[in-house]
Each structure stands twice: as structure tokens, then as C-alpha cells.
Amino acid sequence: MKIVLMQTLNKKQLNAAARMLSDSLPNGWPTLKDALDEINQLLKSENNYMIAAINKDIVLSWAGILEPIYNGNVVELHPLVVKSDFRGQGIGKALVLNLENEARNRGCLTIYLGSDDESALGETSLANADLYDDLPTHIKNFKPGTHPSGFYLNMGYKIIGVMPDANGIGKPDIIFGKRLK
Numbered sequence: 716m717k718i719v720l721m722q723t724l725n726k727k728q729l730n731a732a733a734r735m736l737s738d739s740l741p742n743g744w745p746t747l748k749d750a751l752d753e754i755n756q757l758l759k760s761e762n763n764y765m766i767a768a769i770n771k772d773i774v775l776s777w778a779g780i781l782e783p784i785y786n787g788n789v790v791e792l793h794p795l796v797v798k799s800d801f802r803g804q805g806i807g808k809a810l811v812l813n814l815e816n817e818a819r820n821r822g823c824l825t826i827y828l829g830s831d832d833e834s835a836l837g838e839t840s841l842a843n844a845d846l847y848d849d850l851p852t853h854i855k856n857f858k859p860g861t862h863p864s865g866f867y868l869n870m871g872y873k874i875i876g877v878m879p880d881a882n883g884i885g886k887p888d889i890i891f892g893k894r895l896k
């Protein structure tokens with residue numbers, strides 16, 4: 716497996732990357748066209764850093780960081796997706812470590828991301844909870860369940876905020892952050 720800049724992918728590989736995004740996160744990108752539009756948008760800004768993991772020309776995963784904000788101190792990780800049959804093999808971790816290195820090299824202090832808990836029943840302990848009532852305790856007792864939150868906790872990220880009802884009542888966006896220095 717090697718990690719390459721997404722700008723080097725051909726049209727077929729970009730299509731595969733888009734299909735992966737739409738298949739994995741259909742709430743965010745319901746159609747292939749939505750996912751392709753997202754990729755084209757992300758690749759437009761040369762200040763975004765977009766990478767893909769490929770093996771024998773097959774795209775296994777892709778991810779990126781956006782142009783830094785807060786005077787260059789903070790950077791958003793967006794998005795991250797691993798092809799379903801290649802999960803659990805350390806590919807997501809390899810891409811996130813690569814992105815963190817790049818962010819560090821750019822002088823960023825904080826990397827963050829939003830991870831929506833938006834499935835019908837909710838996956839984490841923050842779903843369907845009253846997040847206006849004692850939020851610190853909700854965060855302290857956080858349980859990721861089946862949600863990708865478990866991956867970010869494993870990678871050393873901490874919950875640094877929540878956006879209640881971001882995806883409808885009881886469906887928050889969970890904000891994770893990590894110190895880079």
C-alpha cells in the first residue's frame with residue numbers, strides 16, 4: 716500500500732473514491748454525484764491536503780485536511796473513509812498519522828473534526844441525550860458504541876465540543892480534537 720496525493724488519481728480512481736464516500740456515509744453524500752462534487756470541491760483549493768491509500772491502483776481509503784483556520788493554528792480533518800472490506804487493517808490510522816504530520820509541518824497546533832451521530836437510533840451515548848443538561852458529565856461518561864468515535868478516541872482525540880441536534884433532534888455532531896505539538 717502507498718499513500719499518494721489525490722491529485723495524482725485518474726478519473727476511474729476518483730470515481731471509486733466517490734463511491735466509497737457515498738457508500739460509507741450516505742447521510743452526508745446520498746448519491747455518487749454528491750460525492751464526486753465534494754471531491755472536486757476539495758481538490759479545487761490548493762491549500763487543502765488530500766491523500767489516498769492505494770494498492771495496485773485500487774483506492775483503499777482517502778482523507779484530507781482543509782486550509783488551516785484561526786491564523787493557521789487550527790486545521791480540520793475532512794473527510795476520512797476506508798473501503799468497507801479493508802477496515803480494521805490500520806489503513807485509517809496510517810492516513811490520520813500522515814495528515815497529523817502534514818498539519819504539524821504546516822505549524823498547526825490543533826487538529827479537529829466533526830463526527831455526526833445521525834443514525835436512526837443513535838450510536839453513541841450522546842444520541843438522544845439532553846446535551847443542554849450537564850454536558851461535562853455527558854462527555855465524561857461518553858460511550859462510542861459502534862460509532863467511528865471509538866476510532867478517534869483510540870487515535871488520541873478528545874471530545875472538545877458537541878453541536879446538539881445538528882442532524883435533527885437527538886442527533887448531535889461530536890467535535891473531536893487533538894493537540895499536535
Ligand SMILES: CC(C)(COP(=O)(O)OP(=O)(O)OC[C@H]1O[C@@H](n2cnc3c(N)ncnc32)[C@H](O)[C@@H]1OP(=O)(O)O)[C@@H](O)C(=O)NCCC(=O)NCCS
Binds near residue numbers: 796801807830864866
Ligand atoms: C472509522 C474508519 C475510518 C476507521 O478506519 P480503519 O482503517 O478501519 O481503522 P484502523 O484499522 O486504522 O484502526 C486503528 C485503531 O483504531 C481501532 N478502531 C477502528 N475503528 C474503531 C471503532 N469503530 N471503534 C473503536 N476502535 C476502532 C482499531 O481497533 C485500531 O486499534 P489498534 O491500533 O489499537 O489496533 C473506518 O471504519 C471507516 O471508513 N468508517 C466509515 C466512514 C467513517 O465513519 N468515517 C469517519 C467519519 S467522521
